[in-house]
Amino acid sequence: MSTYGQVVINGKVTDAETGDPIPFASVILQGTSTGNSTDFEGNFTITSNSKADSIEATYIGYIPQTKAIGNEKELTVNFQLRPSDIQMEAFVFEAGENPAFEIIRKAVDKKKQFDKRNLEAYETKNYTKIEIDIDHVSEAFTKRKAVQKVTAVLDSIKQLTNDEGEKILPVFFSETLSSFYFRNNPELKKEVVEKSKVTGVGITDGSTASQITGSAFQEYNFYRNWLVILEKEFVSPIADGWRGFYDYDLLDSVKIGEDSVYALQVYPLREQDLAFSGTIWINKDTYALKQVDLTIPKEANLNFIERIKIQQELTPTQQGALIPSKTRVQVKIGQITPKTAGLLAKFYTAVDSISTGDPKPTSFFNQAVVLKPDFDIVGEDFWNQNRKDPLSNEELAVLQMVDTLKKIPVVRFYSEGLKFLASGYLPIGKLDLGPWPGFFNYNNVEGIRLGAGLRTNSKFSKKWTLMGYAAYGFLDQRWKYEGGITRILDRNRWTTIKLSTQKEIDQVGLEMENLEGNSIFMAASRFGTLRRPFISTNHRLDLKRELFKGLTLYGGLKSNHFDPLYNYYHRDNEGDSELKTEFRTTEAKVGLRYGRDETFIINDNERISLGPSRWPIFALNYAQGFKWLKGEYNYSKLNLSISQKLNMGMLGISRYEAEAGKVFGEVPYPILENHLGNETLFYTSAAFNTMNFNEFASDQYFSIRYRHFFEGFLLNKIPLIRKLKWRAVANANVLFGSASEANKSHAPLIDPEGFALQPFGSLDSTKPYLELGYGVENIFKFFRVDFFHRMTYLDDPETKPFAVKVSAQIIF
Structure with missing residues (x-):
């Protein structure tokens, strides 16, 4: 040499x-x-x-x-x-302990020293870049007429291909500059988006996308025992229980910058576990993580996902805790069917200006994501000067292609159509047309029902929202309608006041107000035969105010007229023998809702919850009915509910909803708590799935609905089932309730003409209603089947001791 x-x-x-x-x-x-x-x-x-x-x-x-x-x-x-499917074989140690184990043991012992959650507070300046591409385009997909119209336009632009010569079609690209704030005790986070540029197919207003494309939603802390990715928990290679999930190989001792580090290969002990494989680098002197390059193996029980890859560099703060200075994540989604295409999502975050010090006050974190007023008003010169790294030639081509793609008429048609189906509304200038599920209905009361509605959007005003709809039933020949006006008083501490009026068909126990968020179940229950229908004519005043982060105050006043469309009678409070059908109530409500770590974003003029991370959500509601403004009854309602998602590690995920309530006073049974049954074919977690509609009502009650998702924990042990990726689920629903004799006496057994009525059923306070269920989800990646057994109250011949329910969902 x-x-x-x-x-x-x-x-x-x-x-x-x-x-x-x-x-x-x-x-x-x-x-x-x-x-x-x-x-x-x-x-x-x-x-x-x-x-x-x-x-x-x-x-x-x-x-x-x-x-x-x-x-x-x-x-x-x-x-x-090129990626290789060949895995490095494990070293076999003839005697003594694997030398990698001692390194991991020391790294785990020092976790608390380096976990950034131990900092009292820190702030960072972040640059985040996201790109989403369509790849693995099948030949059948490219032969579709709509796709050919797109490729004909894009052929004039520099084509992006992967190494196999397949075209990559970019559909989304974003860049975000933000300030990220963290404080401990209580643990709170906030991201202020200072500048954002979003371009993509179907993106007309970047304000919503800019709230979820910052670094706050791309945070991965390997000093946690479990990392939540796609709502699933993956065990960290340096988790406290590492020996039960991983094996390790000591590959080399190398120099990275000024630090001498160990390079260790990690891989799961069981290929189906939700664990990582790849390489981690650990500092020789401090046993702190220096770098990670980890992949979630294809063998993990994930839908559609072919690969998730996380690469990270970590930088120490003055206190010693580590903060990721650079993070790159790749999520590769395979073809749903052989005739479609796949997706490739790429996320990159670079952090600088890391500072630690005194925490911001709790009130500062009231809103988790904030957009600066001029966040989207910036030119290309600004980005050229403020990007941490310049865009590559490929990324510049991506930007040009996305800008061209979103202007193609056929692309706009399909993207707007998909948004219409997802949101229910079609934007037309300053107005939104919808919701589309209300355009057509058919049932035994209204026959064919046609309807339409409009609402204003943020182009009309960011302070005022107007809405209204009208519908007509050709069988009952009645008009139904709703109109409302909302004033947004404060978008930071979300504060609104709404005035509305409505005339609509409802069903006892299936009121639309109580079924928000269960659109499929609500739509199914409003087709065909309506159960105990009535015309509800109400006028409402509703107020909402977020007092501080997580705590929201609700209040309102409601006047309602109950006009039954079925054979219904009740006795009034005065105890005379006269039977009445209609009644009116006037009700004042106040409530509190607390979600300690719940995250919200603002979409147009709506505030949307992205759910909590780990803490439960509490809700306390009180309603007072009184004889005023045509009200006929004095009564009180008190309700407390708690719901939570419980991450159980390798055992899966549990969710529960517990609720307790009491009605004080003597009232007709439609005012009581009419427990929600389910006689439809469709599964819903909001109902008791073997209970009939209107089977039970209570004036005091306690219920808990518990669901567990095994995430492959059980069925992964069976080779054929593991290949199909089916996952076991379990349900347990329990209800205690009762009704006073005074409230039972309001429901007569015989109507004025001597015909028998169907009074409400009540539970025995010493005997709970119980149903148990089990099932399989992820059938053909979309479908779920549940089998329910009713364990109590089986004497009535109309009860069904066994029920099968189906549902469809997109899960990973």
Whole structure:
């Protein structure tokens, strides 16, 4: 080996399928000991005085690549590595303990020292970039007429392809600059989006997308025992119980910057576990994580997902805790059917200006995501100056292609159509037409029912919302309608006041007000035969105010007229023998709702919950009915509910809803709590699925509905079922309730003409209603079947001790 002068070789190593950089890859001059590792952007520089005729790039999980080099003193060599299905075989240690175990043990012992959650507070400046592409386009998909119209336009633009020559079709690209704030005790987070640029198919207003494309939704902390990804819990390679989930190989001892680190390969003990495989780098001196490059294996029981890859660099703060300085995530979604296409989503976050100090006051975190007033008013020169890294030529081509794609008429038609189906409303300038489920109905009371509605959107006003709809039943020849006006007083601490009036058909126990969020079940229950229908004519005043983060105050006044459309009678409070059919109520309500870590975003003029992370949601409601403004009854209603999602690690996920309530006073049974049964074919978690409609009503009650999703924990043990990716589910629904004799006496057994009536049924306070269920979800990746057994109250011949319910859902 001779010395012939210094040679400088620069280059970049990328993934041949995705075009993304491969950080931490090894690049070495063959026949020498001279080499280097790529940085987080996949770049490398090698300076050598040794002669070599080739250079090689290698990385775990990829096929090595070698390229010839000439005699130039400065040259650029780029590598595109192809992923390999070949897994490195584990080392076999004949005697003694695997040396990697001691390294992991020490890293786990020092977790608390390096976990960023131990900081009292910190702030960062973040740059986030997201790209979503259509890939793996099938031949059948490209032959569709609509697709051919798109490709004909895009053929004039530089085409993006993967290494196999397949076209990649970008559909979304965003860049976000934000400030992220964290405080502990209580743990609170906030992101202020300072600048955002969003372009994509179907994106007309970037304000909603800008709230969820920041770094707050791309946070991965491997110092947690479990990481929640796609609503599933994956065990960290340095979790407290690491020995039960992982095996490790000590690959090498290398230098990264000024730090000497151990490189360890990690892989799950069982391929179906929700765990990672890949490489982690641990500091030799401190046993802190330096870098991670981890993949969720294809064998994990995930729908549609072919690969999730997370790469991360960590930087220590002054206090020692680590904060990810760069994070790259790839999510590859396969074809749903052989005749469709797949998706590739790429997320990149770079962090700088990390500062620690005194925490912001709790009130500062009232809104989890805030958009600066001029967040979307910025030119390209700004982005060129403020991007942490310039866009690559491929990313510039992506931007051009997305801008062209979203203007193609056929693309706009399909994207707007999908939004219409998902939201229920079609934007037409300053108005939204909908909701489409109300355009057509058919039932035994109204016959064919046609309707339509309009509401204003934020283009009309960000302070006022007007809405209204009208519908007509051709059998009952009645008009139904609703009109309302809402004033948004404060968008930061969400504060609204709404005045509305409505005349509509409802069903006892199936009131539309109580079925919000169960649109499929509500639609199914309003077709065909209506159970105990009545005309509800009401006028309402509703107020809402978020007092501080997580705590919302509700209040309102409602006047309602109950006009039955079935054979219904009741006795009034005065105890005379006269039977009445109609009645009026006037009711004042007040309520509190608390979700400690619930996240909200603002979509147009609506506030949408993205749900809590781990804490329960509490709701307390009180209503007072009184003889005023035509009200006929004095009564009180008190209700407390608690709901929570429980992450159980490898055992799966549980959800429960517990509710208790009491009605004080003597009232007709439609005012009582009419427990929701389900006689439809469709499963709903809001109902008792073996209970008939209107079977039971109570003036005091307690219920708990519990569901567990095993996430493959049981069925993964069966080879054939594991291949089908079916997942077991379980249900247990319990209800205690009773009704006083005074309230039972309001419901007569015989009508004025001597015909028998159907009074409400009541529960025995010492005997609970109980149903148990089990089922399988993820059938053909979409469908779920539940089998329910009714365990109590089986004496009535009309009861069904066994029921089968079906549902459809998109889950990962």
